[in-house]
Amino acid sequence: xxxxxxxxxxxxxxxxxVTTIPLYRSAPPLQVRLEDFELFAMDRLRxxxxxxxxxxxxxxxxxxxxxxxxxxKSNMRHQQASEVVNKDIISHFVLRLVYCRTExxxxxxxxxxxxxxxxxxxxxxAEAQRAFLVEFGLPYRTISNAEFETMKDKLGxxxxxxxxxxxxxxxxxxxVPFQEVPELVAGRKVFINQGFAYVAMNQVVSLLAPQFxxxxxKALILTNRxxxxxxxxxxxxxxxxxxxxxxxxxxxxxYSQPREYxxxxxxxxxxxxxxxxxxxxxxxxxxxxxxxxxxxxxRMQLGxxxxxxxxxxxxxxxxxxxxxxxxxxxxxxxxxxxxNIRHSYGKEGKRADYTPFSCHKIITTTPGVGDHHGCPYRxxxxxxxxxxLSRMGVNSRAMEDVMDKxxxxxxxxxxxxxxxxxxxxxxxxxxxxxxxYFSDSQKILQxxxxxxx
Amino acid sequence: xAGEEAQNGRDDMQIDRPEPHLPDEFNPNYLKVYxxxxxxxxxxxxxxxxGNDGKHPGCDSSYFSxxxxxxxxxxxTFWRYQSFDSEAQFEKSIKQNCPFKIDIGPVYTVEPAKRxxxxxxxxxxxxxxxxxxxxxxxxxxxxxxxxxxxSGADVCLACWPLMTIAIKVIDCSLRDDFxxxxxxxxxxxxxxxxxxxxxxxxxxxxxxxxxxxxDYFHVYTGNENSQKKVSLTGxxxxxxxxxxxxxxxxxxxxxxxxxxxxxxxxxxxxxxxxDMIPDSSVTSELRGKWQDKRRSSNTKxxxxxxxxxxxxxxxxxxxxxxxxxxRCVEEIVFSFTYPRLDMAVSKSMNHLLKxxxxxHPKTGRICVPIDPKRCEEFDPTAVPTLSQVLDELNQxxxxxxxxxxxxxxxxxxxxxxxxxxxxxxLLKACKEEIESSFSAKLQNSRDSLNx
Numbered sequence: 001x002x003x004x005x006x007x008x009x010x011x012x013x014x015x016x017x018v019t020t021i022p023l024y025r026s027a028p029p030l031q032v033r034l035e036d037f038e039l040f041a042m043d044r045l046r047x048x049x050x051x052x053x054x055x056x057x058x059x060x061x062x063x064x065x066x067x068x069x070x071x072x073k074s075n076m077r078h079q080q081a082s083e084v085v086n087k088d089i090i091s092h093f094v095l096r097l098v099y100c101r102t103e104x105x106x107x108x109x110x111x112x113x114x115x116x117x118x119x120x121x122x123x124x125x126a127e128a129q130r131a132f133l134v135e136f137g138l139p140y141r142t143i144s145n146a147e148f149e150t151m152k153d154k155l156g157x158x159x160x161x162x163x164x165x166x167x168x169x170x171x172x173x174x175x176v177p178f179q180e181v182p183e184l185v186a187g188r189k190v191f192i193n194q195g196f197a198y199v200a201m202n203q204v205v206s207l208l209a210p211q212f213x214x215x216x217x218k219a220l221i222l223t224n225r226x227x228x229x230x231x232x233x234x235x236x237x238x239x240x241x242x243x244x245x246x247x248x249x250x251x252x253x254x255y256s257q258p259r260e261y262x263x264x265x266x267x268x269x270x271x272x273x274x275x276x277x278x279x280x281x282x283x284x285x286x287x288x289x290x291x292x293x294x295x296x297x298x299r300m301q302l303g304x305x306x307x308x309x310x311x312x313x314x315x316x317x318x319x320x321x322x323x324x325x326x327x328x329x330x331x332x333x334x335x336x337x338x339x340n341i342r343h344s345y346g347k348e349g350k351r352a353d354y355t356p357f358s359c360h361k362i363i364t365t366t367p368g369v370g371d372h373h374g375c376p377y378r379x380x381x382x383x384x385x386x387x388x389l390s391r392m393g394v395n396s397r398a399m400e401d402v403m404d405k406x407x408x409x410x411x412x413x414x415x416x417x418x419x420x421x422x423x424x425x426x427x428x429x430x431x432x433x434x435x436x437y438f439s440d441s442q443k444i445l446q447x448x449x450x451x452x453x
Numbered sequence: 454x455a456g457e458e459a460q461n462g463r464d465d466m467q468i469d470r471p472e473p474h475l476p477d478e479f480n481p482n483y484l485k486v487y488x489x490x491x492x493x494x495x496x497x498x499x500x501x502x503x504g505n506d507g508k509h510p511g512c513d514s515s516y517f518s519x520x521x522x523x524x525x526x527x528x529x530t531f532w533r534y535q536s537f538d539s540e541a542q543f544e545k546s547i548k549q550n551c552p553f554k555i556d557i558g559p560v561y562t563v564e565p566a567k568r569x570x571x572x573x574x575x576x577x578x579x580x581x582x583x584x585x586x587x588x589x590x591x592x593x594x595x596x597x598x599x600x601x602x603x604s605g606a607d608v609c610l611a612c613w614p615l616m617t618i619a620i621k622v623i624d625c626s627l628r629d630d631f632x633x634x635x636x637x638x639x640x641x642x643x644x645x646x647x648x649x650x651x652x653x654x655x656x657x658x659x660x661x662x663x664x665x666x667x668d669y670f671h672v673y674t675g676n677e678n679s680q681k682k683v684s685l686t687g688x689x690x691x692x693x694x695x696x697x698x699x700x701x702x703x704x705x706x707x708x709x710x711x712x713x714x715x716x717x718x719x720x721x722x723x724x725x726x727x728d729m730i731p732d733s734s735v736t737s738e739l740r741g742k743w744q745d746k747r748r749s750s751n752t753k754x755x756x757x758x759x760x761x762x763x764x765x766x767x768x769x770x771x772x773x774x775x776x777x778x779x780r781c782v783e784e785i786v787f788s789f790t791y792p793r794l795d796m797a798v799s800k801s802m803n804h805l806l807k808x809x810x811x812x813h814p815k816t817g818r819i820c821v822p823i824d825p826k827r828c829e830e831f832d833p834t835a836v837p838t839l840s841q842v843l844d845e846l847n848q849x850x851x852x853x854x855x856x857x858x859x860x861x862x863x864x865x866x867x868x869x870x871x872x873x874x875x876x877x878x879l880l881k882a883c884k885e886e887i888e889s890s891f892s893a894k895l896q897n898s899r900d901s902l903n904x
Contacts, residue, residue, distance in 0.1 A: 154692045157689050157690070157691065157692045157695065158691060158692060160687065160688045160689035161687040161688070161689045161690055161691045162687060163687055163688065178631060178662075178665075179654075179658065179659075179662050182661050182662050182664070182665035183665065185662075185665040185666065185668070185669050186664065186665040186668035186669060187668070188669055188691040188693065188694075191692060192630040192631065192669075192693070193629070193630060193632075194629070194630075194632040195631055195632025195633075195654070196632075296797075335529055335530075366671075366674070366796070368595075368673075368793075368795075368796065369595045369597075369673075369793065370595075
């Protein structure tokens with residue numbers, strides 16, 4: 001925070017930086033003009049927002065790599081070359097202020113900054129990467145030649161399984177506790193033996209990113225404490241309004257509270273589901289009607305969506321009760337399920353008011369045996385998806401466009417095309433949230449209904 | 454569910470003088486006797502204390518009391534956040550409440566029973582989980598698409614090998630890959646197995662690390678709306694999958710499941726396998742061979758094995774080494790054998806899991822430990838039931854002390870397995886750890902004093 005408050009006139013010397021990626025360990029003692037404060041932050045936000053959109057579209061790592069490179073180039077330039085690093089650092093620290101203030105903001109910022117770090121690190125040259133590692137001070141040892149020989153076969157198997165060239169004798173492998181590289185463990189991208197993972201040089205970013213993230217996470221908590229205790233009040237005429245405006249202008253709307261078309265009633269729900277539910281919710285809804293049951297993941301996804309759509313707690317209880325009691329009886333419903341529904345409305349347990357799931361969250365879940373939740377565009381087989389789309393009334397020409405997006409893993413674009421095909425109107429903003437699909441659909445359908453009435 | 458049976462049993466059963474040869478079903482009055490005379494409180498307490506019940510100054514005396522237990526009682530109510538200061542209190546509470554099911558939760562920052570007293574206004578919640586065994590839950594009902602003998606919650610000796618495979622694959626990887634040593638496997642009482650990894654490093658894993666391990670084990674990707682069940686990509690398999698395949702899956706598939714499940718015996722079943730081969734010339738050739746009944750009925754060999762050999766030969770012969778087919782045989786074997794975990798259970802610290810030595814209210818079977826070294830010998834249909842162990846107890850009369858009674862029942866054997874294969878090595882390691890971390894701490898403070 002001192003970044004804006006410090007009156008010192010020292011300039012940040014480029015000699016302090018070995019690589020072009022700063023560690024952001026402490027706010028630099030710089031003087032920043034108020035306009036730059038805001039402009040730099042907006043520029044960085046464009047980068048982060050671009051990353052966020054791309055991630056929720058399920059872009060592949062190679063695509064992300066290129067995208068981040070372009071985003072960074074187009075937004076983070078500065079007419080003076082010497083100021084580029086400063087702009088990077090200042091914008092980062094300003095956004096810390098902006099995004100430190102709630103759990104959700106922190107979570108979003110952490111994910112996006114970590115993703116940004118990851119792809120920027122990959123873009124660096126091998127020497128710059130090594131220099132960064134030295135500066136970062138990784139506390140792990142590399143394996144000796146003799147050790148390499150003993151596990152050469154296994155390391156080779158792993159490399160081939162992830163499409164990497166076979167490691168040569170001079171390849172560097174870090175020996176780290178498996179706990180340090182969860183994403184490499186989860187993807188079976190490393191050889192693991194007796195609790196140690198063997199991380200190749202080209203995977204080292206997976207070792208750095210969690211450390212970067214945890215450092216930033218702690219820093220955000222501290223920033224938040226300082227912000228709420230002193231800074232907000234001190235800066236209430238100067239920075240506070242800027243900071244508060246910055247995040248709301250860029251995060252999508254909050255669907256935790258039902259919006260304009262609030263309140264759907266139980267008797268309309270069938271009709272509304274047919275006309276305005278996105279496929280993921282429609283599928284869950286139909287399965288619920290058919291089987292009178294949904295597993296936990298499905299109940300959460302559909303239940304929170306309905307909450308966002310405007311089904312109040314009493315109606316929600318009545319709705320789920322009516323379905324579930326067919327199968328398991330009223331008594332078991334009250335005992336085993338009613339609690340969870342009240343819980344998701346913030347009436348039980350820790351009383352958190354849960355928000356409906358976004359497309360990003362739904363796309364990244366992994367439905368298992370017996371599950372119907374998830375994103376149909378991602379999780380259905382082609383055959384099942386085609387059948388579901390044609391039941392919805394998507395014609396064959398639009399169907400091919402949708403399937404084309406699906407094959408390229410643009411699940412949200414596929415959903416957007418479905419929306420357009422069914423409503424006969426363009427949806428320029430794209431679909432980012434099932435509740436957005438719903439409200440956009442209602443916006444289109446509602447006036448028609450009124451005029452015909 | 455169990456509530457109804459509870460009603461039936463209450464009137465005609467006498468607790469004090471149980472009749473010989475008790476009827477087989479579950480009965481809350483038997484449960485009372487079980488909790489009164491047989492349930493191994495001491496072993497459970499020593500396990501859950503992880504050496505902190507000792508006299509050593511390095512012991513954390515609050516450790517056991519910060520553990521959450523949850524009861525499901527006869528009226529089907531669920532009581533979370535039970536916690537106990539001592540073994541005596543633990544025992545007393547269970548005897549008093551006679552829960553149909555006891556679940557074990559995480560160790561929290563403060564005693565779960567007093568969590569409200571510690572709450573400091575909103576936001577600053579000090580009540581959070583800090584330690585929890587790494588747990589796995591495998592249910593045979595998740596394998597319904599690859600077993601033909603039973604479905605749902607039923608199991609038999611023909612499909613149980615699926616659980617044996619799961620134990621072997623997961624246990625081996627937990628030990629060899631992740632370096633864990635203290636692993637308890639237990640029968641869940643009806644349709645599956647539970648696994649508790651109890652090393653201190655396992656208990657301290659973050660949710661993210663737990664999820665990573667669960668994902669490492671996760672190969673099966675089918676859901677209700679997609680047929681593709683297992684997808685093995687890349688030019689080679691990860692060493693863990695190679696080992697699982699070579700040492701466990703292949704053998705179990707070819708010598709056990711293929712025959713016991715009649716995987717290729719009729720059209721409906723072999724079509725399911727042909728669906729997994731993405732090359733129509735191969736599938737039509739096989740279909741041609743298999744539809745011709747005369748030719749196959751002449752051989753003496755089991756039809757499943759004959760067909761499997763034909764399939765393998767065709768897929769692995771020189772001319773079929775094409776891109777997509779390279780992995781087909783492996784994919785089929787993985788689909789039919791590879792463990793299917795309930796991922797949600799393993800991924801977060803505060804998931805509850807049923808305690809070993811509970812009695813399953815539907816089957817009356819006791820959740821006994823399974824020795825992973827001898828898991829092939831485990832027979833779920835021979836697991837002692839509540840009425841069986843009470844029967845054994847009655848036949849012996851009830852004079853001697855509790856420990857002797859234990860050893861006479863078939864439960865005694867289960868407890869011996871628990872102690873020798875799990876609890877004793879675990880407590881030895883815990884003791885060493887407590888001592889060494891204490892002396893390290895002492896050394897540290899001495900150093901800073903000298904300085």
